[in-house]
Amino acid sequence: MAEGRVEEESVPARIVVIGTGLIGTSIALALRGRGGEVLLADRDETALAMAVELGAGDALPAGGPGEPADLAVLCVPPAAVAVTLLDAQKRRLAAVYTDVASVKALPLRQAADLGCDLTSFVAGHPLAGRERSGPAAARPDLFLGRPWALCPTAETRPEAVATVTALVQACGAQAVTVDAGHHDRSVALVSHAPHVVSAAVAARLTGADDTALGLAGQGVRDVTRIAASDPKLWIGILNANADPVADVLEAVATDLAVAASLLRDGSEGAAAHVADLLLRGNAGRSRIPGKHGSQDKTYATVPVVIPDRPGELAMIFQAAGIAGVNIEDVTIEHSPGRPLGVLEIVVKPEAAEKLAAELRSRGWSVPG
Numbered sequence: 001m002a003e004g005r006v007e008e009e010s011v012p013a014r015i016v017v018i019g020t021g022l023i024g025t026s027i028a029l030a031l032r033g034r035g036g037e038v039l040l041a042d043r044d045e046t047a048l049a050m051a052v053e054l055g056a057g058d059a060l061p062a063g064g065p066g067e068p069a070d071l072a073v074l075c076v077p078p079a080a081v082a083v084t085l086l087d088a089q090k091r092r093l094a095a096v097y098t099d100v101a102s103v104k105a106l107p108l109r110q111a112a113d114l115g116c117d118l119t120s121f122v123a124g125h126p127l128a129g130r131e132r133s134g135p136a137a138a139r140p141d142l143f144l145g146r147p148w149a150l151c152p153t154a155e156t157r158p159e160a161v162a163t164v165t166a167l168v169q170a171c172g173a174q175a176v177t178v179d180a181g182h183h184d185r186s187v188a189l190v191s192h193a194p195h196v197v198s199a200a201v202a203a204r205l206t207g208a209d210d211t212a213l214g215l216a217g218q219g220v221r222d223v224t225r226i227a228a229s230d231p232k233l234w235i236g237i238l239n240a241n242a243d244p245v246a247d248v249l250e251a252v253a254t255d256l257a258v259a260a261s262l263l264r265d266g267s268e269g270a271a272a273h274v275a276d277l278l279l280r281g282n283a284g285r286s287r288i289p290g291k292h293g294s295q296d297k298t299y300a301t302v303p304v305v306i307p308d309r310p311g312e313l314a315m316i317f318q319a320a321g322i323a324g325v326n327i328e329d330v331t332i333e334h335s336p337g338r339p340l341g342v343l344e345i346v347v348k349p350e351a352a353e354k355l356a357a358e359l360r361s362r363g364w365s366v367p368g
């Protein structure tokens, strides 16, 4: 099948979700929000009970769903995908099967080796997640506007691809068809190696003194957010995609080693080479698509200094509404030890000046 984006499909009415952690419960909540019936299973009874309690669906009866569901979504760690698929197919849980594991080629090979039916299986991977695990961290809007890789093989039935594409669309995501090997090399670059680099930076902080930690700003928080993720899940991901991840890490390590030796050199020529790395960083970062696949430069940021008082955010959002400005995104920078913060409001560039003027006229400080 050709790689690329795929057509609009109708929502599956009845699905089974196996693995009610962060991703499984988020998918279940999204489907429930679209009126779908969801049956849930997890080998951990506490995770299952929590997902049911959160309204993600009903527990799958021990005897199965009765009639096979339209779709079973396997939301278990990469190493458990193939055995879970085999078991689900033996129990005839659904007409079509998909998974969400962060690695695609190895689970597909394992499923083939176990003798799974690959005509009804579409390997998948939503490119959305969080640094927290378990159903309590689940959110129905987790996948909105995000890419969701689908890796059908030559054996996959087109109807199975259509059903899984409908799930992806019901979750508000965009299906992107890609070969499993190409997927794994791609996510090594854009997800798996960045995870290890984040962990390596965060690991330096274990020996930091209180003064250094007290000076931590947003930069180190941005770079290390994903280092808070579950190591058990991530070692499984990295092991299953070892060579592509190692290739990227070796290239990053070379850049870092060269930068370190140039900094020690201290000459003007050396500084120019370090600057070149920083410029390449700017260039690489600017290539990451923003919301709905557009470039980051599509948006402008309006910074507002906000006092730490009840109702302040609501009043700012109301002022944006009065000005007729749509808010695309917001972040809050807290000022440690001070009753102040900076709210960064992301808007379309043409709306930035209008919003800034409206907020200033209402007494807020909008620098710039």
Ligand SMILES: NC(=O)c1ccc[n+]([C@@H]2O[C@H](COP(=O)([O-])OP(=O)(O)OC[C@H]3O[C@@H](n4cnc5c(N)ncnc54)[C@H](O)[C@@H]3O)[C@@H](O)[C@H]2O)c1
Binding pocket: 018, 019, 020, 021, 022, 023, 024, 041, 042, 043, 044, 047, 075, 076, 077, 078, 080, 084, 100, 101, 102, 103, 125, 126, 127, 128, 129, 130, 131, 132, 133, 134, 135, 233, 237
């Ligand atoms: N965390 C992320 O950001 C993210 C994003 C996209 C995809 N993924 C992929 O989604 C999958 C699930 O990740 P998660 O973050 O939801 O993890 P999680 O730990 O929150 O949930 C996994 C759940 O699967 C259950 N489970 C494990 N083995 C099982 C088995 N054999 N049968 C039934 N249940 C089983 C666990 O009890 C747990 O409740 C992984 O394959 C991961 O690679 C994760």
Ligand SMILES: O=C(O)C(=O)C[C@]1(C(=O)O)C=C[C@@H](O)C=C1
Binding pocket: 101, 102, 126, 127, 128, 129, 130, 131, 132, 190, 191, 192, 226, 229
């Ligand atoms: O944003 C996060 O916290 C993630 O971990 C998300 C992220 C990613 O790297 O983009 C991590 C692994 C998944 O396979 C998919 C998404």
